[in-house]
Structure formats: C-alpha cells, structure tokens
Amino acid sequence: MKAVVITGVESIEVRELDSPAMRANYALVRVAAATLCGTDLHQYAGKIKTPLPRIPGHDFSGVIEEIAPGHERFKNGDRVVVKPSFPCGSCAHCARGDYGACEDKKLIGLHGEGCMAEYVLAPVANLVPLPEDVSFEAAANLEMFTVAMNTMKRVQPRLGEWVVILGQGPIGLGQTRMASLSGGRVIAVDVRREALEMARDFGAEITLNSNECDVPEEVKRITGAGADIVVECVGAKATVDLIFQVARKEGRVANVGFQVGAATYDLIPIMLRSLTIHGVGGNGGRGQYETVLALTASGKIEPERLITHRLPLTEASKAFAIAHKKSEPVLKIVLTQGR
Ligand SMILES: [Zn+2]
Ligand SMILES: [Zn+2]
Known part of the structure; x- marks a missing residue:
C-alpha cells in the first residue's frame, strides 16, 4: 500500500509498504479521507516525539476492508469514522466511564501507525457507523x-x-x-x-x-x-x-x-x-463523536466547510509544508486517495 511516512524533522516521504496485518478485535479500514491537524504538525516539526519512521494521522474515515471475527455489528464494506484515541479501559478514570480522562490514552498515528495511508488498522471499539448522508470528507473533520x-x-x-x-x-x-x-x-x-x-x-x-x-x-x-x-x-x-x-x-x-x-x-x-x-485538554469524552456525527447528519454543523485544500496522498509533503508554513490561507487540508 501507499503510505505517508515521517522520516525526520520536517521530512515526509511517500513509500510503498505492506498493508497492516489483521489482529483480534481490530478492523482493517480502507482510508477514504484523512485530514491534517495540529498534532500531526507538532509531530512533523519534532515537537512531539514518536518512533520514526512513522505513518502519521488520526482524523479519518473510510470503508471496512476486513473485520476481526466476533464483531457482527460491522461487516466488510461498511462506511465508518474512527475515534482517534483509545483509552486503556482499566485505569481509575476508565473504571468511572470517564474515557476522555484516561491516564494511558493512546492515539492512532502517535502510539501506532496512522491513517495517512491506503489502509490502517483500528480497534473495533473505535469504529462509528457513518450515516449515508455524511460524506467521508465531513467525517474526517469532526475532532x-x-x-x-x-x-x-x-x-x-x-x-x-x-x-x-x-x-x-x-x-x-x-x-x-x-x-x-x-x-x-x-x-x-x-x-x-x-x-x-x-x-x-x-x-x-x-x-x-x-x-x-x-x-x-x-x-x-x-x-x-x-x-x-x-x-x-x-x-x-x-x-x-x-x-x-x-x-x-x-x-x-x-x-x-x-x-x-x-x-x-x-x-x-x-x-x-x-x-x-x-x-480543556482535547477530545475523547464518551459519546462525543456520536453526537457530533448526528449533528452533522442533521445539517447543524458542516465540517466539510473547513476544508481549504484537497490533495492526493502522494502530495502529502506539499500538504504538510502548506499547513506548517501557512504560506497561503489554510484551515483544513484533506488527503484523498486520488492520484
Ligand atoms: Zn487531530
Ligand atoms: Zn484508562
């Protein structure tokens, strides 16, 4: 698969890599739209340290390519948006149901490979069904x-x-x-x-x-x-x-x-x-993605209007440079799978 890889400070490459191998309780998602956010830019600028090379990105939507056995709520081909952070499930905050406050929260793209690729592995628990009337681009822009x-x-x-x-x-x-x-x-x-x-x-x-x-x-x-x-x-x-x-x-x-x-x-x-x-330290409270998605489906919020740039995955280097230098008016950049 094609994947965007951060190789060093302000250094981006598009590489041909193996698709991620399936794991229990995970889904392989074919990415339709991925957006750049401040976290990705901090990582790109070396202000957030992650092991390199790493595929960045955590704000995305796509289609289930393969789902681990035992998760009948979803099937291959379902449109989904993926909640980007996964709480540990066992700390004192998680035990209270306060997942947003988890002490050991992990983020796709920081603690594991991210979504700026053709495929990404995501925990089934993080999948949210995407209503037909919400576009992939809107759904990649909920954070x-x-x-x-x-x-x-x-x-x-x-x-x-x-x-x-x-x-x-x-x-x-x-x-x-x-x-x-x-x-x-x-x-x-x-x-x-x-x-x-x-x-x-x-x-x-x-x-x-x-x-x-x-x-x-x-x-x-x-x-x-x-x-x-x-x-x-x-x-x-x-x-x-x-x-x-x-x-x-x-x-x-x-x-x-x-x-x-x-x-x-x-x-x-x-x-x-x-x-x-x-x-206010970020997102991830219980039910928030679901509520925001419902507000999007009803037309009360229009996340796709924030998109100022659409670039194919292969031009990720340019996308990061624009977002980082702000050399032109930019709000959100979406990376698409187009060539
Ligand atoms: Zn983000
Ligand atoms: Zn926790």
Whole structure:
C-alpha cells in the first residue's frame, strides 16, 4: 500500500509498504479521507516525539476492508469514522466511564501507525457507523467539534450570554459553531479576514479583527460588563493576556490553545475578577463523536466547510509544508486517495 511516512524533522516521504496485518478485535479500514491537524504538525516539526519512521494521522474515515471475527455489528464494506484515541479501559478514570480522562490514552498515528495511508488498522471499539448522508470528507473533520463539546460541557453557555472566542483556526471555528448552537452570542476574534468570514457563517454574531480594532474596548462597548465566557484557542501570550481584558467579573474562561512555553497565567487578576478557569485538554469524552456525527447528519454543523485544500496522498509533503508554513490561507487540508 501507499503510505505517508515521517522520516525526520520536517521530512515526509511517500513509500510503498505492506498493508497492516489483521489482529483480534481490530478492523482493517480502507482510508477514504484523512485530514491534517495540529498534532500531526507538532509531530512533523519534532515537537512531539514518536518512533520514526512513522505513518502519521488520526482524523479519518473510510470503508471496512476486513473485520476481526466476533464483531457482527460491522461487516466488510461498511462506511465508518474512527475515534482517534483509545483509552486503556482499566485505569481509575476508565473504571468511572470517564474515557476522555484516561491516564494511558493512546492515539492512532502517535502510539501506532496512522491513517495517512491506503489502509490502517483500528480497534473495533473505535469504529462509528457513518450515516449515508455524511460524506467521508465531513467525517474526517469532526475532532474540532468534539473539542468544542468538551469546552461547552465546562463553560455551559446560557441563552443570550456573550461568548468571546479568541482565535478562529479550525479549533476556534468549532468552538464558534458549538457555542452559538448552545445559545451563546459569539464574538469571534482573529487577524485573518477569511477566518472571520467563516466564523460568521459558523454562527458568530460579531467578528473583530484584532489588527483593525481595540478588542477590549469593542467587547466592553458591545457587552457592557464584559464577556460572560472567554474561550482562548491560540495559546499565545497576547491572546492569553486578552482574556483578563475581555472577561467580565465572575466570568468563565476556557483555555484550549496550546503553545509550549508561550504563555503563563497571572494569579492576581483571576482572583480580583473572581474568574472560573477551565482547562480543556482535547477530545475523547464518551459519546462525543456520536453526537457530533448526528449533528452533522442533521445539517447543524458542516465540517466539510473547513476544508481549504484537497490533495492526493502522494502530495502529502506539499500538504504538510502548506499547513506548517501557512504560506497561503489554510484551515483544513484533506488527503484523498486520488492520484
Ligand atoms: Zn487531530
Ligand atoms: Zn484508562
């Protein structure tokens, strides 16, 4: 099979490899669509260390080529989306049914070979049937909405509350959609015009370009007291500092953005403003992929709209370079099996 392989820092090759060998309780999935996400880019840049060479990727959909015996719920030819992380099933969190918090969670593409290939092996427990009316491309793009579900579960927007979302990359746009579906009035902030246009399509009531206006002043003018909820999706010092300038007293804050070493928190403003701070560490809560898939099937979310680039697997090197350097406007890149 053809497979994309990370061979070193910022080094990608497309190789001809053997298809993975079947294992008990696994399915061999023929990949239809795989998307690049931040984790893949960290791995590509050497910021997340994995054994090399390694096939990256964990956000994908496809068709079951072969299923291990004893799993009659699925059959060969079924369309599926695959939940990317697998909890250990035996730690204290898993025992509570809190799989998203598993201490020993493994991710396809990091702890084993990933989905940027013609075939990938996935645990049967991670397969979710894909409804006919959801495209492979949409289904390969669910992760940011599950992260947003994790966030909304914590900050719980109530009808009419103001939600400022800092950063409108794919993760921020997922937050914008889910916060507005939850009844929040979203103020989306970014510096990229095309991202802000998308934010409006995803339900933002107001968009602010932080290069063109004074964001704290605007938020104060719009909301009066400040934002009820702030969701930080960048992880840079400037945006983390902004939290304290836009959140109202007794507001709720979610930290989703991730840049190692970029930002630290000052304790005093948290106390003086009586803020509630929530950390949101990824996706994987029980039932989230299923819920996001159902919302996609009903048309309430449109994950395929985040796709800005479609490239064949053979052009993975170009795809990673575009996503890494952001040399052109890019939200999500999907790798297809086309030539
Ligand atoms: Zn991902
Ligand atoms: Zn566990």
